[in-house]
Amino acid sequence: xxxxxxxxxxxxxxxxxxxxxxxxxxxxxxxxxxxxxxxxxxxxxxxxxxxxxxxxxxxxxxxxxxxxxxxxxxxxxxxxxxxxxxxxxxxxxxxxxxxxxxxxxxxxxxxxxxxxxxxxxxxxxxxxxxxxxxxxxxxxxxxxxxxxxxxxxxxxxxxxxxxxxxxxxxxxxxxxxxxxxxxxxxxxxxxxxxxxxxxxxxxxxxxxxxxxxxxxxxxxxxxxxxxxxxxxxxxxxxxxxxxxxxxxxxxxxxxxxxxxxxxxxxxxxxxxxxxxxxxxxxxxxxxxxxxxxxxxxxxxxxxxxxxxxxxxxxxxxxxxxxxxxxxxxxxxxxxxxxxxxxxxx
Amino acid sequence: xxxxxxxxxxxxxxxxxxxxxxxxxxxxxxxxxxxxxxxxxxxxxxxxxxxxxxxxxxxxxxxxxxxxxxxxxxxxxxxxxxxxxxxxxxxxxxxxxxxxxxxxxxxxxxxxxxxxxxxxxxxxxxxxxxxxxxxxxxxxxxxxxxxxxxxxxxxxxxxxxxxxxxxxxxxxxxxxxxxxxxxxxxxxxxxxxxxxxxxxxxxxxxxxxxxxxxxxxxxxxxxxxxxxxxxxxxxxxxxxxxxxxxxxxxxxxxxxxxxxxxxxxxxxxxxxxxxxxxxxxxxxxxxxxxxxxxxxxxxxxxxxxxxxxxxxxxxxxxxxxxxxxxxxxxxxxxxxxxxxxxxxx
DNA sequence: TTGAAAGCGTTACCAG
DNA sequence: CTGGTAACGCTTTCAA
Numbered sequence: 001x002x003x004x005x006x007x008x009x010x011x012x013x014x015x016x017x018x019x020x021x022x023x024x025x026x027x028x029x030x031x032x033x034x035x036x037x038x039x040x041x042x043x044x045x046x047x048x049x050x051x052x053x054x055x056x057x058x059x060x061x062x063x064x065x066x067x068x069x070x071x072x073x074x075x076x077x078x079x080x081x082x083x084x085x086x087x088x089x090x091x092x093x094x095x096x097x098x099x100x101x102x103x104x105x106x107x108x109x110x111x112x113x114x115x116x117x118x119x120x121x122x123x124x125x126x127x128x129x130x131x132x133x134x135x136x137x138x139x140x141x142x143x144x145x146x147x148x149x150x151x152x153x154x155x156x157x158x159x160x161x162x163x164x165x166x167x168x169x170x171x172x173x174x175x176x177x178x179x180x181x182x183x184x185x186x187x188x189x190x191x192x193x194x195x196x197x198x199x200x201x202x203x204x205x206x207x208x209x210x211x212x213x214x215x216x217x218x219x220x221x222x223x224x225x226x227x228x229x230x231x232x233x234x235x236x237x238x239x240x241x242x243x244x245x246x247x248x249x250x251x252x253x254x255x256x257x258x259x260x261x262x263x264x265x266x267x268x269x270x271x272x273x274x275x276x277x278x279x280x281x282x283x284x285x286x287x288x289x290x291x292x293x294x295x296x297x298x299x300x301x302x303x304x305x306x307x308x309x310x311x312x313x314x315x316x317x318x319x320x321x322x323x324x325x326x327x328x329x330x331x332x333x334x335x336x337x338x339x340x341x342x343x344x345x
Numbered sequence: 346x347x348x349x350x351x352x353x354x355x356x357x358x359x360x361x362x363x364x365x366x367x368x369x370x371x372x373x374x375x376x377x378x379x380x381x382x383x384x385x386x387x388x389x390x391x392x393x394x395x396x397x398x399x400x401x402x403x404x405x406x407x408x409x410x411x412x413x414x415x416x417x418x419x420x421x422x423x424x425x426x427x428x429x430x431x432x433x434x435x436x437x438x439x440x441x442x443x444x445x446x447x448x449x450x451x452x453x454x455x456x457x458x459x460x461x462x463x464x465x466x467x468x469x470x471x472x473x474x475x476x477x478x479x480x481x482x483x484x485x486x487x488x489x490x491x492x493x494x495x496x497x498x499x500x501x502x503x504x505x506x507x508x509x510x511x512x513x514x515x516x517x518x519x520x521x522x523x524x525x526x527x528x529x530x531x532x533x534x535x536x537x538x539x540x541x542x543x544x545x546x547x548x549x550x551x552x553x554x555x556x557x558x559x560x561x562x563x564x565x566x567x568x569x570x571x572x573x574x575x576x577x578x579x580x581x582x583x584x585x586x587x588x589x590x591x592x593x594x595x596x597x598x599x600x601x602x603x604x605x606x607x608x609x610x611x612x613x614x615x616x617x618x619x620x621x622x623x624x625x626x627x628x629x630x631x632x633x634x635x636x637x638x639x640x641x642x643x644x645x646x647x648x649x650x651x652x653x654x655x656x657x658x659x660x661x662x663x664x665x666x667x668x669x670x671x672x673x674x675x676x677x678x679x680x681x682x683x684x685x686x687x688x689x690x
Numbered sequence: 691t692t693g694a695a696a697g698c699g700t701t702a703c704c705a706g
Numbered sequence: 707c708t709g710g711t712a713a714c715g716c717t718t719t720c721a722a
Contacts, residue, residue: 052400052462056395056715093458115395399701401701
């Protein structure tokens with residue numbers, strides 16, 4: 001039982017395949033009567049156009065590829081949701097691949113998506129070798145980077161204002177009276193560097209700068225962030241003077257940190273105040289509700305989708321390519337109990 | 346700058362396109378020397394096969410469609426992860442669509458995926474009208490249902506043993522001394538019914554059956570589960586006698602319930618013990634760590650992928666279709682503080 | 691307003 | 707072992 005083809009409809013109606021094709025795509029030069037007949041038969045036979053055939057001739061697949069390091073981390077699934085909604089309404093399908101934060105796998109899935117001739121790639125890459133990106137550029141496929149930039153590549157980007165995130169978090173800790181503020185972060189990825197930068201600048205501005213032992217960085221899977229946070233915090237708490245505030249790169253890190261503080265017999269926020277980043281939806285239900293910097297992940301997805309569609313459209317017009325744009329979403333501090341402290345000032 | 350085609354490679358090497366095609370697919374009747382030359386040139390030119398063209402002629406797209414009600418809920422993203430890993434290794438791509446728990450959207454995305462000629466559909470449907478499924482069957486596309494069954498449809502299924510989940514959760518509450526056990530659940534979806542059934546049977550077995558006012562059910566988006574749990578729990582807590590144990594259909598529901606109990610000035614687990622379902626990774630970090638029944642969501646994804654691939658292979662062999670299988674994963678109780686109680690027995 | 695011819699990049703079938 | 711021919715289902719271009 002083969003799928004219905006345009007040919008079948010054309011035969012039934014005594015018209016040509018071309019007529020059917022045009023009627024289906026609302027081409028102007030088709031009589032209303034013919035179109036109606038076609039549409040009627042289409043419905044009767046439950047005809048579905050074959051996208052592969054269409055893609056072959058038009059050169060457009062109507063698919064967008066999304067590559068993320070980790071599907072399970074809600075930050076990325078929210079991005080996926082934002083993307084998916086916009087794309088669905090625009091008639092695109094979303095092909096999602098997880099790189100599992102592994103460079104090898106990332107290359108492999110990107111190659112796959114190139115072979116699929118996706119119309120645009122949306123990529124949150126971690127260990128980014130320019131090599132993988134180069135293949136995308138060579139394949140002449142437009143792409144949008146999200147969340148993480150690639151040093152040396154001037155590409156379209158949608159993400160958070162990471163330095164500002166670092167500033168906001170650190171300023172807040174200072175405001176609630178912290179004097180010895182530590183940071184637990186990522187290592188190589190650009191958001192980690194931006195947030196660290198914001199943290200450092202803010203400390204410097206307030207003349208609170210500390211030795212490097214108050215900064216712990218690791219590259220990690222989000223899955224293991226809890227444990228990394230726990231271990232990192234444990235070592236930070238042994239320092240003298242002990243930190244009275246900790247700014248964590250992500251909420252999962254902050255959750256591990258919180259557990260370490262409590263296990264060490266200290267109180268949050270009285271002894272150590274804590275700020276995370278991501279504003280995950282369960283933050284409010286934690287042992288101690290977590291103050292966090294919201295990154296607007298859903299909006300990142302939406303904006304990336306809009307940008308992707310714009311790039312595809314620009315591609316089909318043979319005009320000059322628009323310059324790459326950087327869209328930075330404004331971070332917003334969400335204050336919860338983990339930083340409710342008397343202001344010592 | 347057009348993508349490289351087999352034709353280009355054939356021309357460069359002075360062989361035919363067919364030879365290239367065969368060499369690329371490890372066809373037996375090609376000399377090692379020729380294959381080596383082809384592969385070398387393929388690498389040099391960074392050739393990527395055009396999957397659309399291949400799909401057109403083979404009738405197989407090497408894509409699998411996944412339809413879930415909500416990408417953000419970690420239950421589904423874990424399923425997606427399990428699926429994605431297995432499929433990637435088998436050379437398939439995953440096209441993911443969220444139905445946003447909306448029947449209209451669900452139909453629409455399923456139609457899209459049919460038009461894409463995905464080789465198999467993996468579907469977790471909520472408001473399932475047989476109609477949507479019928480189109481899949483008519484299109485002759487194999488499919489696997491996950492998590493939620495469709496009444497009246499004898500299809501391949503991978504999910505949890507929901508009645509057993511209800512039994513395990515309720516037995517546990519009884520064991521820790523609860524006498525008045527309420528249930529907050531879903532309404533129409535089959536897992537909700539199964540868990541409710543297990544709950545009821547267990548109460549009956551222990552002669553603890555209660556009036557229907559101790560059971561609250563709602564169909565809901567996972568996004569709103571927190572609030573639904575909160576409201577439902579608030580009303581349950583006004584009953585006389587007051588419940589001393591609550592079994593919630595999902596962890597998000599349980600989190601809302603926990604908040605309601607605490608807001609009502611009661612203690613967990615001393616006044617009300619609480620069991621959820623899903624064993625989400627943050628359960629352990631909640632205000633009161635949550636006892637939960639693990640559903641093995643990652644495994645559900647893996648098994649669904651394996652099944653999907655098996656169905657596709659079976660399809661290509663013209664043998665008789667294997668009978669639909671039901672794969673039920675064993676639930677496992679994870680005990681945490683929300684049910685640590687003295688045993689009153 | 692309609693249609694005929696050509697072709698998109700690939701693979702299947704069958705000859706050489 | 708190699709290759710020609712046809713076909714997959716659709717759209718584009720141009721002519722009627």
